[in-house]
Amino acid sequence: MNILVTLNSNYIKPLKVMLKSLFLNNAEDKFCIYVMHSRLSDDEVADIQNFVAANGSSSKIIRIDDKVFENAPVIFHYPREMYYRLLAFKFLPPELDRILYLDPDILVLNPVKELYYTDMGDYLYAAAYHDVISIKEINRLRLNPYEIEAYYNSGVLLINLELQRELVDENLIFEFVEKNKAKLIMPDQDVLNALYSKKIKSLDEKLYNYDSRYYGIYKLKSKWDMDMVINKTVFLHFCGKKKPWKKDYSGRFHALYKHYEKLALK
Amino acid sequence: MNILVTLNSNYIKPLKVMLKSLFLNNAEDKFCIYVMHSRLSDDEVADIQNFVAANGSSSKIIRIDDKVFENAPVIFHYPREMYYRLLAFKFLPPELDRILYLDPDILVLNPVKELYYTDMGDYLYAAAYHDVISIKEINRLRLNPYEIEAYYNSGVLLINLELQRELVDENLIFEFVEKNKAKLIMPDQDVLNALYSKKIKSLDEKLYNYDSRYYGIYKLKSKWDMDMVINKTVFLHFCGKKKPWKKDYSGRFHALYKHYEKLALK
Numbered sequence: 001m002n003i004l005v006t007l008n009s010n011y012i013k014p015l016k017v018m019l020k021s022l023f024l025n026n027a028e029d030k031f032c033i034y035v036m037h038s039r040l041s042d043d044e045v046a047d048i049q050n051f052v053a054a055n056g057s058s059s060k061i062i063r064i065d066d067k068v069f070e071n072a073p074v075i076f077h078y079p080r081e082m083y084y085r086l087l088a089f090k091f092l093p094p095e096l097d098r099i100l101y102l103d104p105d106i107l108v109l110n111p112v113k114e115l116y117y118t119d120m121g122d123y124l125y126a127a128a129y130h131d132v133i134s135i136k137e138i139n140r141l142r143l144n145p146y147e148i149e150a151y152y153n154s155g156v157l158l159i160n161l162e163l164q165r166e167l168v169d170e171n172l173i174f175e176f177v178e179k180n181k182a183k184l185i186m187p188d189q190d191v192l193n194a195l196y197s198k199k200i201k202s203l204d205e206k207l208y209n210y211d212s213r214y215y216g217i218y219k220l221k222s223k224w225d226m227d228m229v230i231n232k233t234v235f236l237h238f239c240g241k242k243k244p245w246k247k248d249y250s251g252r253f254h255a256l257y258k259h260y261e262k263l264a265l266k
Numbered sequence: 267m268n269i270l271v272t273l274n275s276n277y278i279k280p281l282k283v284m285l286k287s288l289f290l291n292n293a294e295d296k297f298c299i300y301v302m303h304s305r306l307s308d309d310e311v312a313d314i315q316n317f318v319a320a321n322g323s324s325s326k327i328i329r330i331d332d333k334v335f336e337n338a339p340v341i342f343h344y345p346r347e348m349y350y351r352l353l354a355f356k357f358l359p360p361e362l363d364r365i366l367y368l369d370p371d372i373l374v375l376n377p378v379k380e381l382y383y384t385d386m387g388d389y390l391y392a393a394a395y396h397d398v399i400s401i402k403e404i405n406r407l408r409l410n411p412y413e414i415e416a417y418y419n420s421g422v423l424l425i426n427l428e429l430q431r432e433l434v435d436e437n438l439i440f441e442f443v444e445k446n447k448a449k450l451i452m453p454d455q456d457v458l459n460a461l462y463s464k465k466i467k468s469l470d471e472k473l474y475n476y477d478s479r480y481y482g483i484y485k486l487k488s489k490w491d492m493d494m495v496i497n498k499t500v501f502l503h504f505c506g507k508k509k510p511w512k513k514d515y516s517g518r519f520h521a522l523y524k525h526y527e528k529l530a531l532k
């Protein structure tokens with residue numbers, strides 16, 4: 001299975017933790033990890049490659065020259081890396097038909113196979129949205145007049161590369177960003193939702209993009225308790241500003257995260 | 267290393283979780299698990315033995331006939347099993363010099379070797395007490411006139427069997443229980459503290475008997491944060507009435523417990 005990650009130097013440790021959890025909970029499967037970056041050092045790249053190899057999978061490093069996005073609009077502090085997911089097909093081998101993008105602030109708790117081989121039909125992407133009313137409404141208003149049915153989270157994104165090659169036009173994306181600069185908050189996610197909302201296959205967030213901050217809500221609304229998270233949830237996503245590898249973190253999955261961190265980094 | 271556990275049918279699942287965490291975090295060591303019980307069925311015994319064998323260690327089952335403690339006083343709902351730890355030497359092979367007793371409501375997070383081979387000197391036991399002022403005071407008053415310096419928790423108990431054979435007199439224990447029936451709350455622990463307090467080597471509770479309910483206190487008083495728990499704490503003890511395998515549980519180590527439970531029982 002092909003996994004896509006993008007990162008800068010600050011995310012090497014979280015990336016390893018995410019990958020370690022992926023490998024441990026998918027022990028029967030092999031992965032090829034595509035690492036897209038623009039400014040990792042050679043040592044950092046070697047470190048990641050050794051880590052993946054030591055865990056029995058392979059990796060391919062794709063360095064993207066800054067010049068590639070020379071003409072793309074950049075929004076204040078958001079880096080060009082935001083385009084990597086949306087234009088993944090441009091940098092990946094032409095024979096790949098699909099790839100699963102994963103944020104580094106994720107723990108993989110169960111096998112990903114079922115999601116990976118899901119029928120994509122005419123969908124460009126598969127993703128989940130967080131069904132918290134306030135979030136949905138705010139984003140619907142913010143991205144008006146673009147019609148969005150739900151505001152998908154781009155942290156777990158199954159990409160139909162064959163269709164991306166056919167349908168995605170980088171100029172349309174650049175135009176959109178240029179025109180909406182002022183109101184974009186999470187640029188890559190905003191683009192995904194404004195331009196492709198109807199081409200996204202909706203996944204169950206409890207399985208494929210469980211927001212670590214909403215344990216109480218999932219439990220109340222869907223009876224998705226700790227047993228279900230540990231035994232069923234595939235991607236536990238540490239959304240938001242507070243991250244479990246930071247000193248000030250305190251959350252319900254803190255101990256579990258530190259456990260995987262120990263396994264990954266010791 | 268020799269590990270002692272005692273249980274009835276209700277604790278088979280927690281026992282397996284505890285043992286799984288012991289095996290996983292002590293992968294280089296072999297254990298012999300001594301299981302003392304009085305009324306497990308043959309199937310239950312076989313189940314435990316298979317589990318231990320599948321994890322590469324060995325087990326010895328010691329069935330203790332109820333008649334052995336026929337003359338021992340029994341306190342309301344407390345079973346005779348409470349004597350197993352205090353009189354372990356009576357049922358174990360004479361060649362064993364020490365054994366580590368562990369409650370089943372524990373997760374073993376790091377290697378136990380350093381504790382196991384600690385110098386016992388003239389101490390009968392090694393244990394930790396929970397340094398929460400209210401607990402200490404209440405127990406000191408309750409067990410008066412027996413002088414206790416600290417109220418040790420008997421959930422993790424390293425037993426000096428050689429010395430136990432020499433020094434421990436079961437009749438003294440029975441007399442003590444008979445005389446103090448009315449005020450004993452946790453009988454085995456009360457006996458341990460009232461009769462042997464000065465023969466107990468004091469262990470660091472943060473390492474060897476971390477009470478899962480007091481994360482905030484440990485962090486505040488000793489800067490023992492989540493990193494320290496995961497990387498240093500050996501025994502994480504789910505003290506108190508609320509247990510992490512129960513449906514109504516909610517605590518800081520819930521996800522971690524369920525993680526080990528999945529590994530143990532799947």
